[in-house]
Amino acid sequence: MRTTLTLEPDVAADLERLRRDGDRSYKEIVNDLLRLGLRARREKNAATGGKPFHTKTADLGKPKIPVDNIAEALAIAEGEDYR
Numbered sequence: 001m002r003t004t005l006t007l008e009p010d011v012a013a014d015l016e017r018l019r020r021d022g023d024r025s026y027k028e029i030v031n032d033l034l035r036l037g038l039r040a041r042r043e044k045n046a047a048t049g050g051k052p053f054h055t056k057t058a059d060l061g062k063p064k065i066p067v068d069n070i071a072e073a074l075a076i077a078e079g080e081d082y083r
Helices: 009-021 026-047 070-078
Strands: none
Touching: 009 026
16 A cells, blocks of 8 residues: 655654664565554553543542642742742
8 A cells, every 4th residue: 555654853764764774675664663553552452451541530629729829829838938
């Protein structure tokens, strides 16, 4: 299959470095790296049963220290001499 990819500059530079350092073609390197990435993704999905991991949330109530005013939060947490 033929397709066109637009690579980010850092990815293109890494691929070019791999091509220069070895005796494989650009096409071989790209295909091998895509296979590795796709295989890793399949294995990760298999390990989690195909379901994404979610962290349970908990309501912690109203904050004891106001987080929208840094100066006030520091004054409460460290005392008025925090400066």
